[in-house]
Amino acid sequence: MIDLKNTFRFLLIFSFLIQADTLYEDIDEDELERLEYLADNIRCPKCSYGNISSSNAPISKDLKKEIASLINEGYSDQEIFDLMQYRYGDYILLDTNIEDNKSIFLIPLMILVISILLVTTYTIRKSK
Amino acid sequence: MITRAFLAIFLFLLIGLLGFFAISLQNDDMQPIKTQEGKPLILDRELYTIEGMKVDKESLFSGKIILNVYASYCLPCVIEHPFLMEIADSKNVKIVGLSHKDQIVETKKYLEKYGNPYDFSILDLDGSLSLKLGVIGPPETFLIINGEIVAHRIGVIDIDIWNDRFEKYF
Numbered sequence: 001m002i003d004l005k006n007t008f009r010f011l012l013i014f015s016f017l018i019q020a021d022t023l024y025e026d027i028d029e030d031e032l033e034r035l036e037y038l039a040d041n042i043r044c045p046k047c048s049y050g051n052i053s054s055s056n057a058p059i060s061k062d063l064k065k066e067i068a069s070l071i072n073e074g075y076s077d078q079e080i081f082d083l084m085q086y087r088y089g090d091y092i093l094l095d096t097n098i099e100d101n102k103s104i105f106l107i108p109l110m111i112l113v114i115s116i117l118l119v120t121t122y123t124i125r126k127s128k
Numbered sequence: 129m130i131t132r133a134f135l136a137i138f139l140f141l142l143i144g145l146l147g148f149f150a151i152s153l154q155n156d157d158m159q160p161i162k163t164q165e166g167k168p169l170i171l172d173r174e175l176y177t178i179e180g181m182k183v184d185k186e187s188l189f190s191g192k193i194i195l196n197v198y199a200s201y202c203l204p205c206v207i208e209h210p211f212l213m214e215i216a217d218s219k220n221v222k223i224v225g226l227s228h229k230d231q232i233v234e235t236k237k238y239l240e241k242y243g244n245p246y247d248f249s250i251l252d253l254d255g256s257l258s259l260k261l262g263v264i265g266p267p268e269t270f271l272i273i274n275g276e277i278v279a280h281r282i283g284v285i286d287i288d289i290w291n292d293r294f295e296k297y298f
Contacts, residue, residue, distance in 0.1 A: 045161050045264045058229065059264055062255050087262045089162025111141075118134060 024068040031071050038067050038077060041094045042084055051094055163280035164262045169272050177248045178232050189275040192297070194223045197258060199230040200238035202266040208284045209242045216245035219298060225249035228258050228266045271297060
């Protein structure tokens with residue numbers, strides 16, 4: 001019985017030495033932060049939504065690895081975004097450019113304005 | 129009077145919205161991911177076939193080439209495989225395979241089982257070559273003419289898609 005306890009303690013001490021290996025080669029803390037920022041802002045091409053840092057699809061893992069190696073090669077964040085956009089299209093960027101999608105932002109606004117106008121004219125006419 | 133106008137506008141909007149949905153639902157070619165059409169083919173390192181032979185890269189940059197990304201673990205690839213065999217027989221075109229993140233043994237078994245339509249199969253163990261080509265996942269088919277990607281299908285290729293997008297280059 002004591003033997004078992006000691007064995008357990010022994011194992012416990014050694015388990016502290018086993019730690020997760022870093023996933024990416026030659027990457028320091030600043031670069032890891034940049035990688036996390038990039039992975040949070042690039043959409044997974046295979047999924048219908050979600051960024052690559054939240055996705056477990058094989059392509060997301062590969063993309064993270066590639067971004068890590070691009071960071072190592074000295075690419076800036078913007079250059080990496082541009083490269084990904086060139087390769088997979090605008091869809092890949094989570095940050096939408098309002099200039100390119102004016103209708104998406106304007107139509108709900110227009111509907112809101114029209115409905116406010118309609119409701120106010122309706123209630124004013126009715127109260128008379 | 130104003131209620132009528134209100135109702136009319138509401139009905140008009142509702143019908144418009146439903147119509148828009150009905151039309152967009154019938155359009156089944158809604159790929160949010162941009163295909164690689166119109167881009168040059170970039171191969172920046174040495175390539176090897178699954179037999180271990182070096183690939184003559186120059187041969188990939190001249191003439192018409194169909195590059196098909198496949199893998200033994202990929203079920204849709206089995207679906208499109210007979211069609212590729214048909215193309216290999218009927219069209220005068222070089223079909224090159226790209227084994228996507230697959231073990232060589234498994235790829236060879238796959239080709240033995242379903243037949244081999246490819247002139248040769250390029251090896252891509254870690255998927256980095258596919259990533260540079262903009263491949264999302266097998267199956268994908270590229271038509272490359274003189275080093276330029278002119279047609280790209282993400283997903284299973286069949287006779288309808290072939291006639292729609294690939295046939296005009298033959």
